Amino acid sequence: xxLIDFRVSMFKxxxxxGWVNVEPLTVFVGKNESGKTSLLKALHKLNPYNPEPxxxxxxxxxGRRRERSxxxxxxxxxxxxxxxxxxxxxxxxxxxxxxxxxxxxxNYAGQLxxxxxxxxxxxxxxxxxxxxxxxxxxxxxxDFNIHFIECANECINDVKRYVHERxxxxxxxxSEKHEPLLQEVLSPSDPPLQIxxxxxxxxxxxxxxxxxxxxxxxxxxxxxxxxxxxxxxxFIYMDDYRRFSGTAHLNDIKTRWDEDxxxxxxxxxxxxxxxxxxxxxxLVDSSEGDEEAxxxxxxxxxxxxxxxTRTISDRFRxxxxxxxxxxxxxxxxTYVKDEHDPFLIRLEERSKGFQWYFSFDLMLMxxxxxxxxxxxxxxxxxxLHLHPDAQKDLLLRLEHYAEGNTLLYTTHLxxxxxxxxxxRVRVLKETEKGIVVTTDFIETPPESKFVLxxxxxxxxxxxxxxxxxxxxxxxxxxxxxxxELSNLLQHDGEVGLPGDVLITPGGSASTAVHIAxxxxxxxxxxxxxxxxxxxxxxxxxKLDHSWITQYxxxxxxxxxxxxxxxxxxxxxxxxxxxxNFITDTVKEVYNKQLAAADIDELILQGEDILWxxxxxxxxxxxxxxxxxxxxxRLRDRLSAMxxxxxxxxxxxxxxxxxxxxxxxxxxxEDTKSS
Numbered sequence: 001x002x003l004i005d006f007r008v009s010m011f012k013x014x015x016x017x018g019w020v021n022v023e024p025l026t027v028f029v030g031k032n033e034s035g036k037t038s039l040l041k042a043l044h045k046l047n048p049y050n051p052e053p054x055x056x057x058x059x060x061x062x063g064r065r066r067e068r069s070x071x072x073x074x075x076x077x078x079x080x081x082x083x084x085x086x087x088x089x090x091x092x093x094x095x096x097x098x099x100x101x102x103x104x105x106x107n108y109a110g111q112l113x114x115x116x117x118x119x120x121x122x123x124x125x126x127x128x129x130x131x132x133x134x135x136x137x138x139x140x141x142x143d144f145n146i147h148f149i150e151c152a153n154e155c156i157n158d159v160k161r162y163v164h165e166r167x168x169x170x171x172x173x174x175s176e177k178h179e180p181l182l183q184e185v186l187s188p189s190d191p192p193l194q195i196x197x198x199x200x201x202x203x204x205x206x207x208x209x210x211x212x213x214x215x216x217x218x219x220x221x222x223x224x225x226x227x228x229x230x231x232x233x234x235f236i237y238m239d240d241y242r243r244f245s246g247t248a249h250l251n252d253i254k255t256r257w258d259e260d261x262x263x264x265x266x267x268x269x270x271x272x273x274x275x276x277x278x279x280x281x282x283l284v285d286s287s288e289g290d291e292e293a294x295x296x297x298x299x300x301x302x303x304x305x306x307x308x309t310r311t312i313s314d315r316f317r318x319x320x321x322x323x324x325x326x327x328x329x330x331x332x333x334t335y336v337k338d339e340h341d342p343f344l345i346r347l348e349e350r351s352k353g354f355q356w357y358f359s360f361d362l363m364l365m366x367x368x369x370x371x372x373x374x375x376x377x378x379x380x381x382x383x384l385h386l387h388p389d390a391q392k393d394l395l396l397r398l399e400h401y402a403e404g405n406t407l408l409y410t411t412h413l414x415x416x417x418x419x420x421x422x423x424r425v426r427v428l429k430e431t432e433k434g435i436v437v438t439t440d441f442i443e444t445p446p447e448s449k450f451v452l453x454x455x456x457x458x459x460x461x462x463x464x465x466x467x468x469x470x471x472x473x474x475x476x477x478x479x480x481x482x483x484e485l486s487n488l489l490q491h492d493g494e495v496g497l498p499g500d501v502l503i504t505p506g507g508s509a510s511t512a513v514h515i516a517x518x519x520x521x522x523x524x525x526x527x528x529x530x531x532x533x534x535x536x537x538x539x540x541x542k543l544d545h546s547w548i549t550q551y552x553x554x555x556x557x558x559x560x561x562x563x564x565x566x567x568x569x570x571x572x573x574x575x576x577x578x579x580n581f582i583t584d585t586v587k588e589v590y591n592k593q594l595a596a597a598d599i600d601e602l603i604l605q606g607e608d609i610l611w612x613x614x615x616x617x618x619x620x621x622x623x624x625x626x627x628x629x630x631x632x633r634l635r636d637r638l639s640a641m642x643x644x645x646x647x648x649x650x651x652x653x654x655x656x657x658x659x660x661x662x663x664x665x666x667x668x669e670d671t672k673s674s
Contacts, residue, residue, distance in 0.1 A: 001085060001231055003376050003406045004101070006077040008042040010067075011059055015434030023424045025402040027417055028410045028437070030428035035435035036410035037239070039428065040378045043408075044237040046075045046106050049375075056108040061434070069108070076105035076115075085231060092223050102228055114228045133213050134160055138202045141195065147185040148196050152203075155182065159207065171211040175204050233406070239380035244268045244359040246334035246347025250284045250327075268359060271366045272334075275311065276304035276325075283327070301325040312361065321358065356386060357397075364401065377401060379409035383416055391415040423542075467502035469525040469555075469666060472516045474536070477631040478529070478573050479505040484638035485655045492644045495659045498666060501527075509539035516543055525555040527665040532562030532571040533609060557665035564661040565654040572609045574634075576654040582610055585634050586618075586625075593623045 002024075008017040013035045020039075030036050042059075045052050060068050078101050081089070089098045103115040137159065140152045155178040162170055182200045186192040248269050256262045257270070257280070273280055278300065286297040305325045312321045324335040324344055335344040336358060347355060364377070383394040395418050401407055411417065417425060426437050473479055482503060486496035497503070504519075506512030509530055516528045528543055530536030540558045562571030574582050583602045587594060594600075599621060604613040611627060618625040644652050 001079040001081060001102075001228075001233055001374075003233065004078050004080050006043055006046075006075060008039060008075050010061055010064070010072055011042040011054075011074050012038040012061060013430075013435050014038055014042065015061060017435065017437045020426060020437045021439075022406065022408060022426075023421075024406050025398060025421075026406075026408045026424050026426060028408065028426045028428060029412065029417065030410070031412055034412075034428045034430065036412075036428055037380050038435070039437065040237060040380055040408065040410060042075050043077070043376075044235045044378050046077055046104065047112070047232050047235050049234045049236050053110050054106070054108045060108075071107050071109060073105045073107045076103055078103050079232070089224055089227060092227060104228065104232060112229060114225045116224070133210060134163060136210060136213065137206050138199055141199070144193070144196055144199070145185070145187045148182070148187065151181055151185045152199065155203070159210070163210075168211055171207060175207040178207075179204055233374050233376045235376045235378060237378045237380070238364065238382075244272060244334075244347070244355070244362070246336070246355075248332045249330050250280065250332055251330045254280055254284050268363070269332075272308070272362055273304075275362060275366060276308040276323075278304040278325075283332070284330070297327065301327060311365070321361075356390075357394075375405045377405050377407045379407065381411060382409055383411075383413070388415040467500065467524075469498065469501045470516075470519050470527070471497065471501050471503045471662060472512050472519070472526060472528045473503060473505050474509050474512050474529075474531060475507060476505040477627060479503050480631055480635040481573050481638070484635055485651075486659060488638065488641060488644050488647065489655060489659060494644060494656055495663060497659060498663060498668065501662075501666065509535045510542075513539045513543045520556055525666060527556070527662060528558045529564075529662070530558065530560055531573070531609070532560045532567070532569070536560060555665075555667050559661060559665055561658070565657045567654075569607070570609050572611060574631075575610050576658070577610075577634075577651050578648050579604065579610060581648055581651070582630075582634070583614065585637065586614060586630055589629050589633050590618075590623065590625065597621050597623060 003022060005019050005021050007019045008014050010016075017039060028036050028039060042054075045054055054074050056068060056070060059074075081098075081100055081102060086098050086100070099116070104112065105115060106112045134156075137156055140149055140156070142149075144152065158174060158178070159171065162168075162174060179200065182196075182203070186196050191197075245265065248266075253262070253266050253269060256266055262270075270280065273283075282300070283297060286293045286300075302325070305323045309321065309323045312323070321336055321338050322344070326333045326335065334347045336347050336350065336354075337344045338354075347358065350358075360382070379398075382398075383391045386394060391413060392415055395416065398407060398409065409416075426439060428435055428437055471482075473482065482497065488496075490496035504515055506515050512528055512530070516526050519526045528540070530540050537560065540560060543558050560571075561573060561575075562568060565571070565576065567575070583604070586602060602614065602617055604610075604617055606613050606616070615625055615627075641647065644655075647655070
């Protein structure tokens, strides 16, 4: 079962969050005290790994006492069923199909309810269960006389009819009716056959037992309810990211533990011992023993370190640790290495970032009780005290943690937002009706907008990077060429880029999507221009269907270069120029390398984008090539031109078509620039 939506209401500052759609990895952005923790805690208590009930006295919103009710549903969540789960439920219900999604809710009273919707199935007993219950009635034997056999079969058929009609309360009345009928058809011998008399006695007794058994049978609805609850993912919440230093004094920890005054670091240390299968009392006692006891303790430590190493390797394949424990008297030392630094070094001598990651991995495994699968993991502000580079590394690790689970986390840190996936971002904002969750960046609070802008490298001092109308392109190379082409066209009175449109380059097609998304979310007009290749088409698809459909208040379009200039197949900006125009530029930049390889001409093969053909040819000749210097030289050539008459004719035609298409996308007519 996979969590896909949830909704929280009347919990602390959240009156109604609205339905929140989640991805397998989702980030909730908001300033401190914006309700991020409340949102996760309300969701966590839906089905926590360790019981943690809602507390109406502490968690009901203040100032609304007269509305308070134990029956109020705090959290409801929708789960996508797997094909196997659907198949197993169909077997329970006896129906042909079952909905893909079930809704589960919990109220302040702690009642967990599965909501199946109307008319999914009736509240009846499962037929097989009923038939199994009826099997407790005694069998009619061939040794009975023929009249007794006929009467007994009629009686049993009556019982089954009553049962399937759910007339359980009438079964007692039926037993009073059947007993004299059976007595009348006993064998005429004196005394009657004992087996027939025994049948009557057993039949009447089992008929009475059947009534009680049927009353205890679960209905189809209750059986499905129980199935869903049993397979419901457990919710694991973490907000305490303690760091284990690695060195500990065993007797001091034991003393504090015995006196119930252990510290947080003690608890972290005991967690690691537990994951290693080691016992604190045994470690303390064995330090006072003879040489044989001390040797046995070291063997235990080695085995415990190997146990933890194997467990971590199974859970965290993205970072393989190796652990070793050593003890000197009552002093305990932890040595750790990983594939990035293959030397066993005491943990506290590692970087703080390494210590944090190691402790975080172990605490997460401890909190999930080693299952670490089919859970909903809720992390409140992870990486808060990590360096920005370490926060970026943590983002990659969260991807791995989310494999096989749903992982939701909160942050107000720009480096904890993965802009490769803007569709994962949810923003919390305060309204007159309480805290709500939204993907609408237009209505995002200023504090959250700043976090998103900072994630893109746009701080308040860089506000000039955004205009009211923006053309977003894949890279700076496109920016240079488009700027020079526009200047040339406008110089001679042709259509170029509108003067108030700012070109913003990304670093790739996917980055251009992220930048465009943030701009759209700030209610700006945006046109995104992509190469006509696989990457560009994927970027266009993502922007069109994931984001533009959500915002219809702005002038927003996407353009593929090939479509804009009337070319089919793969097409990039350099393809607007004749092949020899670009290859001459390459020869100017790489003249020394080409001369050394005794190459006079670039012989290009294939039908793909011109740049790909150039790169392939140069690689075959053993020449490393970089597009940047080539485009800079192309820019200089364009800048030196005095008018469009110096442009190749096909470039001029394509450039005019391109800028007309861009202007149309911004809602302008096809007129010459003034």
